[in-house]
Amino acid sequence: MDSPELLSNLLIDETTELRDVLRALDQTGLRIVFVTDASSRLVGAISDGDMRRGLLAGHGLDEPASAVMNKNFITLPESLPESEARAHVSDRITVIPIVDGVGRAQRFVLEKDPEFIPAAEPLLGGNEISYVVDCLSSGWISSQGAYVAAFENAFAKLTGVPVGQAITVSNGTVALQLALAALDVGPGDEVIVPDLTFAATLNAVLHVGASPVIVDVDPIQLTMDPTAVRAAITSRTRAIMPVHLYGQMSDMGKLGEIAREHGLLVIEDAAEALGSRLGSRHAGTLGDAGTFSFFANKLITTGEGGMVVFSDPEVAARARVLRDHGMDTKKRYWHLEAGFNFRLTNLQAAIGLAQLEKVDELLAAKIRLAGSYTERLADLSELIILPEVDPNNVHSFWNFVVLFRDIFAGDVADQMLRFMRARKIDSRRLFYPMHVMPPYANLRRIGDCPNSVSASRTGVAFPASPKLTEKQIDDICKTFRSGIEMLNVKRLSAIGR
Ligand SMILES: Cc1ncc(COP(=O)(O)O)c(C=O)c1O
Structure with a gap:
């Protein structure tokens, strides 16, 4: 070490x-x-x-x-x-x-000097190399080439959207930005976002000139609280942007109802939720648009990359134009709008296509991992809160997250992470509440978001590599238990027992 x-x-x-x-x-x-x-x-x-x-x-x-x-x-x-x-x-x-x-x-x-266990790692042992070599030998290495369309079509099939309505982009952040822009969300509009998310959700709203309005999350599910969403609605509200955090589906039933009542758009940030479903409907396909990330730690990766899916073919067609500088698809160098360059390369799409070929295997590995963690930690339920999954949903378990109960004071998750990291186990803290950070502190928000603040202090995301063996899962859980013992001793001595 x-x-x-x-x-x-x-x-x-x-x-x-x-x-x-x-x-x-x-x-x-x-x-x-x-x-x-x-x-x-x-x-x-x-x-x-x-x-x-x-x-x-x-x-x-x-x-x-x-x-x-x-x-x-x-x-x-x-x-x-x-x-x-x-x-x-x-x-x-x-x-x-x-x-x-x-x-x-x-x-x-x-002690024992164990192997380092990473928080996440990509699984690249399939057709990735041969498809990339194919791109290189054909010379199609930029954003034109057969793999881009093949990847989009395979993704559309997987998520159940019509072909043509899944559009590759350079990453999951611009996927959100493109969704907002194609749906005409911009200056003067408010977009309701959760306080507990990766900053990309809010940044995308800010970058189209709209105003994020922050609401709290459910204390257990960690997804947007529909009651807070209702309280946030004004005459300027244009869209709700639920985030399926760590693969947990947001309450799309209630959020959809609110959106319909108030005529709002729903843009799902499904960056972390490839494989998650509500019934048979895939995350990202329940609203007007849904976005995905293919960063290296995601269920499938293209290095950097993303996808946006739309429910309306006309909006999807507009997004294709906006992705490519706003250029008319039938008239080269003729620009219909001031667009962006958000294109994914053929090389990245080649990797993405190979990754999609094993998406079922990857998803099964994540779900197995969550089951193994749950089984080994179930008896600690007086001290920690384990993930709860609605029986109507598939939770992709992009990450397996536990929350310490509030009997533990202080920066309890950070203490556990240090403990685990010293033993070569790379777990992660949850995101910081958005509203405590300088770029977002002055945005309008509903209340003090206590659930997000608490989850951020008490949440630990376990190593999530699909390659983890049962033996490694055992070691991780044993180390976590020793860490709990240390934290519990501290807690009991602090309260004088
Ligand atoms: C919830 C959420 N939204 C958006 C993004 C942005 O994706 P990308 O990193 O591909 O830009 C991420 C990435 O980790 C994310 O976790």
């Missing part, structure tokens, strides 16, 4: 006050930190136990680290091969510094 972040977190200067040593122990979650002198040489170690014994012996929190450090600790030389170094790690000695010739820590070996 040699991440620079861990290296600096595990090392403290001998003059550091004991209260900051406690903070450092808290940060790494590894139950030990190492003490350095003025020349950065290691001079001691402080474990949770050393700290506890020191405080019980009467040392004060303003005393220096050197007051309680243990000078008997193991180091290993840099010259030792990794496998031999790792053999020194045991249940008792879980972190060992590897030092240079003068005793300065260069890196650490950790």
